[in-house]
Amino acid sequence: MFKNYLKIGLRNLLKNRLFTVINISGMAISIASFLIIALFIWDEWKFDKHIEDVSLKYRIYNELFSEDGRVRKGAMVPPMIAPTLAAEYPEVESYFRFLNFNYPVLFEVGSKKMTEDKGGYADPTVFDMFSLKLVEGDRKTALKDLNTVAINTTLKRKYFGDKPALGESIEIFDVNYKVTAVYEDFPLHSHLQLNYLLSMETVNQQIPERMKRWGWNQFHTYIKLKPGADASQLEGKLKAFAERHAWPETKPNGSYYIPHLMPMEQIHLHAGDQVWDIAVRGSAQTNYILTATAIFILVIAILNFINLSTARAVSRVKEVGVRKVVGALRTQLIWQFISESMIIAFIALLIGGLLTELTLPALNSFTDKRIPTGIFLDPLLLLIIVVFAMLVGIAAGAYPAFYISSSRPAQILTNKQHGRSGKFLLRKGLVVVQFILSFFLIIASLVVSQQHTYMRTMDMGFDKDNLLVIRIRGNEMQRNLAAAKQAFSDHPNIISATMGYGLPGEAYAGDGIKDKETNKDWPISMLTVDHDYIKTLGIDLIAGRDFSEDLPSDERSAFILSEAAAKMLGHANPADALEHPLAWNRWDAPDSLKEGKVIGIVKDFHLNSLRENILPVVLHVYPFAYSSMTFRIKPDNLPATIAHLESTWKRFNSEWPFEYKFLDDNFDKLYKSEEKLATLFTFFTAFTIFVACLGLFGLVVYSTTQKYREISIRKVLGAEESTLVVHLARTYALLLAIAFVVAIPFSYYAAHTWLQKFAYRIDITPVLFVKAALFIMVMSLVTVGIQSFKAARANPVDALKEQ
Structure with a gap:
């Protein structure tokens, strides 16, 4: 049975090559866009998931208040917070502090002299807090003593080659630091990336009084809670904690702070509003925007398929009627049409997968990621994608299948079909939805792009060039x-x-x-x-x-x-x-x-x-x-x-x-994340418009084909070609106008919400919406106009001789 469905499905697809190409092209581009975005978001989501007991680990940040009304969030906190919390609250199992160097440091090993970055003073608990594997040394004793250092495997090979580094010395700040540990490089999906660690005991002995200050916000600080501890309850106690210990020191200086806890696995995506951070930053908001974009693109492709399939249904109703007369069941007809859509989905998946593979190197280069090519060879991922293609095929083909198969043989074979105006209204509705989504994405793309340009070109109060x-x-x-x-x-x-x-x-x-x-x-x-x-x-x-x-x-x-x-x-x-x-x-x-x-x-x-x-x-x-x-x-x-x-x-x-x-x-x-978002958005919005116009083109081809006789009669009666083009295009112009009106409030709200994260931002003006409207209108009417003009120029004799 399935073999028969497949054979008939392929025959129908080959018979209607234009619609097949439009559907496959639109679906392939949409699937490729969806997969690229999905891989990007999946890679972002993986940050810190490898850390053991990550659900029990939190970073402390401060909400900083100044008397002049300024409020900021700071990723760095005073050194006294963590040890005092551990001493006063039994739910705190351990803590880790890191004092970052904001500059390269000179390493000297024998004749080798090179500068190294991404290092600083660290508590010895760093290895357990970040689940680091030690290649050399003992995690219980490493970094315990004065003037000791732990280095990653990259630095170990750089300075010591294949020889063991344990017990060797590195001259740093004109002092010999003893290597007490070599650890594997921080995993790629760790929000913290550190190449070397000096013992915190060194700082404790060098500046003991300063280490007791409650106003020295210079330390990235993490805590691990005991199993069963309630983080929200502990966080609720931190204001009173700061009032007791910190405020007596900081309030006379015109400021105070309240500590908060951020789950470690949220830092990469959700700490963008914290100043003085050294984490590898992503953006949850960017991920949400790109997720919506991916869904929009896929929805538009599915709507295209539904629209074109329902439009073509008129030309296939006689086939359905004949098959019903000879005994075909409705369920068989439904599966026949769904199988055709699944064939399109799988062909589109193959093309989309190939496009994704070809695009991944460029994506990795632009976003500084290392998503492996050949990722689709992973059996689990391959299974997920195949199931995904099946679902897309079923979603795209279900409505046309049920619609076509519902026709009654007697009505079909006697040309007494009813309800076609309702189906035409549905197709109009689907076109409106497509262009609402397209308009929304164009507005978003323009806002992101203009905000990025604004930040890059705004007067900073000094001349930053040269x-x-x-x-x-x-x-x-x-x-x-x-x-x-x-x-x-x-x-x-x-x-x-x-x-x-x-x-x-x-x-x-x-x-x-x-x-x-x-x-x-x-x-x-x-x-x-x-x-x-x-x-x-x-x-x-x-x-x-x-x-x-x-x-x-x-x-x-x-x-x-x-x-x-x-x-x-x-x-x-x-x-x-x-x-x-x-x-x-x-x-x-x-x-x-x-x-x-x-x-x-x-x-x-x-x-x-x-x-x-x-x-x-x-x-x-x-x-x-x-x-x-x-x-x-x-x-x-x-x-x-x-x-x-x-x-x-x-x-x-x-x-x-x-x-x-x-x-x-x-x-x-500082503006790299906005630049990435602006560029990605521009590309995916362009794909969306292309897919939408592709579907519109197919729909216009079909509708003008259906109206050839009407067009020919109008031409014979003296209608001008320009009048015929306007007549054919005005329906779609009205649909676009409806889409604009519906999309404007949603677009404005989304743009306004996104811009709130910037202290300095562009104004959302009517010009922005006019630009988007003109762009879609021009693209759409060109698409409609080309086919309408072609239909208007056709020889009326050819159309009137048919049938």
Whole structure:
């Protein structure tokens, strides 16, 4: 029986080649798009699922409140939170803290000297918290002692080759660290990726007093609960916990925080609103959007199939009538038509699978993933996809099958069919649904694309282009900062240079500043700079003056504020903050203050991405903290500029390798997720429009074929070709108009909701909807117009001679 269904199904598909090609093409593209998105989301969902007892593990983050009304979530918390929680709450089984290095660190092993990143100080519980497998060493003793280090297998091979690394030494910060463990590299689907770990005991002994501070938000902290413990109940106690321990220290400085727990398996997708994070970030919102897109594309393909199949039903009713007369059962007819749709689904699946395989390398490259090619050879996945194709085939073919098979032989064979107007109305409804979904996706694509462009091109308050950054390394450079800066600047392609700690898009200090008028401490973003910082970064000075090397007092007692900082101090007019007395706790002498007055006000500028509000900033000259040099360079002859900087570097530093980067790379990384979403959305929206127009084309071909005699009669009676085209197209224009009206409120709501995560965002204007409407209208009417024009130009004699 099945063989017979297959044979008849293939015969019918070959007989109607145009509809077969349209259905298979649309379905193949839709399935390929669906599979690509599904693989992307499946890969995102896999993060941290490999960790043992992951359901019991949580990361602590702080909700930070400032007196000026700012509220932020911070991924880093003070070092005292975790051990105090473990001591006071029996439901906490263990904890892990990590103090990240925000810069590359020099490793020296024999004659090998190289910089390494993705490391920092770690508690020895890291191996159990992240289920890391040790290749060398004992997890019970590794990282327990002062000046010990654990490295991953990649670094082990890099520095020690095939020899055991256990017990060997690595010179870091001019200190010999003993290797006490070698661990397998963090799995690809771990939100944390760390190449080396120094013992936390080293920090405990170096800065014991600072490790007891409740306001030092610098540690990524995790806890593991005991089985059966209720995380929500524990989280409910954390406000009172912070009130007891942290608020007495932080509230006098104008801020306080409330700790929260985030399940470890949610960090990759749901921690995007937490600042100072080092996790490999994904986006749950992006996944939701892409999931909806995949479903929309598949639904449109299925609607196409239903529409075209029901339209073709008129030409197949006599076949159904004859088969019923000779004894065919309705169930047999239903399975016959469903089998045809399943054949289309399986052919489309094969083509879609091939398209997916061909697309995967490009997807991996663009999204930084490693989804393996040949993934469809996995038996379980192959079974899932085959079942999926069957379900798609049944979903696409069920309605046409039931509709066609419901016809009565007597009515069919005597040409007394009824209810066709109702079926035509259904087809119109399906077209409207298709274009509602298409319109929705186009609006979403335009919003994402325009928001990404807005973030990349918005004035950040400084000129981020052509700024090259190097790190200050080595004792010789540290001892001769002024001479090094002068030597680096001695080239015609170097316009200006500055030194400091804190650059837009990078780490900066969050120290408080003391208002000497009110004796109040304010939390503020702190940049320690030299006299050329404002000029080099192109920040606008709007009141007062810049730092001057001709005035030695500027280093001792001068501060410059941003507009937001001036307003934070109570000055509605920022210029009124000039001469305002301030004080700051020096880093090089903790018991002494740097006291001075405000000498200038700069225009607000962004230190972070546009997802966050402008922060108040204070700048002051403080050579003790300088960690980088930044050069504004001419864009011409870049290789010569780099060569000069490298040769100058070697004059001051023979140990550290020369490394540089451009400042705008920081913001490229910040907006990478939006760039990926915008690009993916554009591609998949284009596929959606193509599939929808493909189905519309097939429908128009069918409807114009049915109207050839009517068209011919109208032409004989004197109708112009342009009039006939308008007559044929106006029905579809009306359907598109209905789709636009229905889709606008849903599109607006979705776009508005997505944009709320950005502090700075585009406006949703009517122009956006007009653009989408014109795009679909043009694409659709071109599709309809081509076939309508072809029908209008046909020779009426040929049509009138038929039948």
